[in-house]
Amino acid sequence: MSSLEFINELYNTHTTSLKGLEEIIKDESNCDYLFEAADKTRRKYSKQEVHLKALIEISNICTKTCFYCGLRQANKVVNRYKIEPDDIINYAKEAAQVGYKTIVLQSGESNIFSDDDMCKILRGIKKFGVQITLSLGEKSFEQYKAYKEAGANRYLLRIETTDEKLYKRFHPGMSLDNRIRCLQDLKTLGYETGSGLLVGLPDTNPEILAKDLMFLKKFDFDMVGIGPFIPADNTPLSNEKGGSVHMAIKLIAITRLLLPNINIPATTAIETIDPNEGRKKALKSGANVIMPSITNGKYQDLYRLYPKKFYIKSDVSETYTKFDNLLFSIGDKVSLENGDSMRFNQRLK
Ligand code: SAH
Ligand code: SF4
Numbered sequence: 001m002s003s004l005e006f007i008n009e010l011y012n013t014h015t016t017s018l019k020g021l022e023e024i025i026k027d028e029s030n031c032d033y034l035f036e037a038a039d040k041t042r043r044k045y046s047k048q049e050v051h052l053k054a055l056i057e058i059s060n061i062c063t064k065t066c067f068y069c070g071l072r073q074a075n076k077v078v079n080r081y082k083i084e085p086d087d088i089i090n091y092a093k094e095a096a097q098v099g100y101k102t103i104v105l106q107s108g109e110s111n112i113f114s115d116d117d118m119c120k121i122l123r124g125i126k127k128f129g130v131q132i133t134l135s136l137g138e139k140s141f142e143q144y145k146a147y148k149e150a151g152a153n154r155y156l157l158r159i160e161t162t163d164e165k166l167y168k169r170f171h172p173g174m175s176l177d178n179r180i181r182c183l184q185d186l187k188t189l190g191y192e193t194g195s196g197l198l199v200g201l202p203d204t205n206p207e208i209l210a211k212d213l214m215f216l217k218k219f220d221f222d223m224v225g226i227g228p229f230i231p232a233d234n235t236p237l238s239n240e241k242g243g244s245v246h247m248a249i250k251l252i253a254i255t256r257l258l259l260p261n262i263n264i265p266a267t268t269a270i271e272t273i274d275p276n277e278g279r280k281k282a283l284k285s286g287a288n289v290i291m292p293s294i295t296n297g298k299y300q301d302l303y304r305l306y307p308k309k310f311y312i313k314s315d316v317s318e319t320y321t322k323f324d325n326l327l328f329s330i331g332d333k334v335s336l337e338n339g340d341s342m343r344f345n346q347r348l349k
Contacts, residue, residue, distance in 0.1 A: 003027035010257040011037045015217070021210035024254060031250060038253035038286035045261045045342055046288045049335035050327050052320065053102040053133065053265075054095035057295045057303040058083050058121075062108025064137070066160075067170040068198065070232035070304045071108045077234050079302050082112050083295075089124035091316075095294055096128035098317045102339040103130050104156075104291055109137030119150035126151030131338050133194075138178060141185045148189050155186045158196040158225060162215045163208045170201060170237075183219065192344045194223030194263070199251060200243015201229050209251065217258045222344040223289075224262060226251050227269030230306035245274045249285050256286030261342035265289040272308055280330055289339075292319045 001009075006020035007030060016024075024034065059082040065072045083091075092103045103125055107113075113121070118136075125132055133154035134147060144155070159179055161167055167176045186193045197212050216224050228243030248270055256264060266282035266289070274281070279290065293300060294316045324334050 004030050004033065007034050007037055007257075010254070011041065014258060014260055018210050018214055021213050021254065022206045025206040025209050025250065031246075034250065034253050034257075035285040038256040039284050041256050041260045042264075042286045042288050046335075048332050049288070049337070050283065050332050051102065051263065051289045051335045051337075051339040052100060052323055053104050053289060053291045053339060054092075054100040054316070055104045055106060055291045055293045055295070056083070056088060056091050056095075057107065057293060057299060058088050058105050059107040059110065059112050060299075060303050061110045061112045062137075063110045064108070064174065065172050066174075067172075067236045068201065068229055068232065068306075070235060070306055072235060075234045078304070081299055081302055083299060085113070085117050085121045085124070088121050091294060091296070092125040092130070093128055094316050096130050098320045099334075100294075100320070101130055101335075101337070102133055102154075103128075104133040104135060106135040106156075107137075115143055115146055119146055122147060122150035122152050131340070133192075138174075138182050141189075144182075144185050144189055144191070148191060152191070154192040154194065154223070156194040156196070156223065156225060157182055157186070158198065159183070159212070159215065160196075160198045161201060161204060161208065162212045163204070166201060166203060166208070192222040192340060194225060195219065195221050196223075196225035196227075197251065198229045198243070199226060199248045200241070202237065202240050213251065213254055213258060216255060220343075221259065222262055222341045223264070224255050224259065225265050225267055226255065227267035228273060230269055230272060232304070232306045245270050245278055245281070249282050252282055252287055253285040259343065261346065263289050263339075263341040263343075265291050267291075268293070269306065272306070279326065283327075283330060283332065290323055292323060294319060 003023045010016045061080045062071045132152045134152045135156040228248040231240050231242045264287045266279040266287035270278040
């Protein structure tokens with residue numbers, strides 16, 4: 001079968017073989033066709049609406065040493081911060097007042113917030129009637145359970161790559177098994193569970209990427225975030241080439257066809273490499289979520305997973321309006337629903 005036929009198979013049945021995925025990834029001649037199929041599928045399943053979710057980067061302290069990340073513990077150049085719990089709750093309140101239906105709390109992986117503090121933050125935010133997504137890294141079942149009981153209902157933890165050798169190489173002291181254990185725990189606990197990929201890490205190839213996509217399909221995630229790897233200063237991968245926006249968007253489009261009713265963000269890393277068109281292209285190729293950072297500017301500059309990380313130097317309300325306008329310009333609008341993926345709602349029925 002040709003890659004065109006594999007795309008058609010994916011579009012019609014939402015599945016294909018590993019070989020089919022690999023062919024689509026490799027072949028550059030049918031990309032526009034693929035993007036259009038993904039756009040049609042997204043519009044069919046999520047109307048003309050895009051979820052805006054407010055991201056607060058609550059701490060850049062991290063005990064891990066992921067090879068690609070500017071926040072890795074071994075990077076001594078970073079000024080580390082932690083936002084005080086009351087301030088986090090106040091930022092969330094402002095976001096809720098402006099109209100955000102979901103607050104996303106992200107940080108490096110550490111226990112700088114005790115579990116009691118985290119639960120206090122979650123209970124405080126929950127009072128504003130919003131949904132809460134966490135992206136705090138690997139935790140124990142008991143911790144995930146406590147956060148859930150305190151009000152968190154979604155969790156993002158990217159698998160990054162499913163290739164055992166590459167995973168080990170880029171994540172010293174960590175394991176693919178534990179990553180998968182975390183994702184399984186989150187699902188068991190009833191979280192709306194999200195994962196995703198870092199695209200363009202050294203020594204990946206279409207065969208590995210096809211397996212990564214199959215993993216996302218088999219795990220049946222509710223959300224999938226895919227972004228290009230951007231080389232970060234003071235990391236072991238600082239001199240590498242990095243991933244391309246094109247490949248990230250291609251994988252987003254394939255993911256939309258594999259999992260038609262999930263939530264897929266147009267990621268910040270895409271916008272960072274291509275500030276003018278990146279997010280628009282992703283939104284026209286299957287993405288249906290934007291997560292603008294609303295973290296106060298003094299912290300934004302310090303939350304550098306990678307250099308020149310895109311953010312808008314404006315207040316929470318201006319940021320909302322900017323994205324509202326961007327969506328209008330491509331024939332979409334901000335969703336006023338709570339931001340659950342359709343996949344998740346159907347699973348509950
Ligand atoms: N510590 C948590 C959450 C923060 S990192 C965690 O690791 O899950 C969030 C995401 O940032 C990671 O999943 C990774 O895919 C992405 N990231 C880290 N460094 C990056 C880089 N150099 N370029 C692009 N994305 C990066
Ligand atoms: Fe820490 Fe997450 Fe960066 Fe890894 S990717 S070093 S866990 S912040």
